[in-house]
Amino acid sequence: MKILLIGATGKLGRAVHEALRARGHEVVTASRNGSDISVDITDPESVRAMYEKTGRVDAVANTAGWVPWKPLTELGSGDVMAGLRGKAFSQVELVRQGTAHAVEDASFTLITGVLSRDPVRTGSMASLANGAIEAFVRAAAIELPHRQRINVVSPTVFTESMPAYGEIFVGFEPVPVAAAARAYVRSIEGHQTGQVYVVE
């Protein structure tokens, strides 16, 4: 398959790239910089330009998303909008515009995380965006045109991220980033839709 991988330079993106290559897929990479295509997924115009460059794809896999991490009482209204734009609006935009650039039976695979179900302090904007996307995926699954599918991978904290995030996710059992990458393969090569693949 020809697969568009957005967020390809990140920790998860690199693992997904490796897993997809190992399965023999052609991967077109996109990210803010350092990939085949430069894209800012929070900007609909940039997303449009990306899809014009990719041509028709068999699958879209996103590993990118950004939210502010702050105590609830220190959030400004700009932080809330930035969190919604950085991980919810952006991912909806990849799907909304992507349907016209993906083949019949194509799949979309988005990213959320454990904070939609198990919150931690300073993570309320991640919870907000993750919850939005998990519910959106269930909804989009029954509306996507051309028998296209959509799922989301929702991992807990990565083993590889524990040095940086271990104090926030204290007591959480981490998973290797490769386990989350396998969930992308499952979404892309499998036939389910509307699923939240919990990896924990």
Next chain:
Amino acid sequence: MKILLIGATGKLGRAVHEALRARGHEVVTASRNGSDISVDITDPESVRAMYEKTGRVDAVANTAGWVPWKPLTELGSGDVMAGLRGKAFSQVELVRQGTAHAVEDASFTLITGVLSRDPVRTGSMASLANGAIEAFVRAAAIELPHRQRINVVSPTVFTESMPAYGEIFVGFEPVPVAAAARAYVRSIEGHQTGQVYVVE
């Protein structure tokens, strides 16, 4: 208790108002117009002005929220942002600003609905916003200052709305709006936090 009720002129707002009055509470009403206080909850400045007028409250109950209803393939990026702003950003704003205007042990009760779990066609923006708020409530519950609490009421379609929405929610078992109003009373007078009160 002195309770700020936002969305007081809507179908659900009127039922919550009646239920709170029946329990002997003092209810300060707010809505776009026709209430004690006029407010546009999508505008942080308008929310600020509302809280300045209410003075300190014992509980904040919101029944207001708006999202566009459109087939997925007809949504523009402006619709997505409007949905996020109308029912997710707006409700976070009520909490974010509200903590400073609510007493110790005060409660916030927000509104979502069945589409976070069971989608219908044209409802993807409602699903998106509902999922965001349900996850946010779980997160905010572990961060709110002053022992304040937060819950969300998530009803299925109302019996009273079936004439207008029956064709969208075909086969759904509706609930009377009064049942959802009782969930607000439960949230406000009870002691739980971080809960999604499913009413279906």
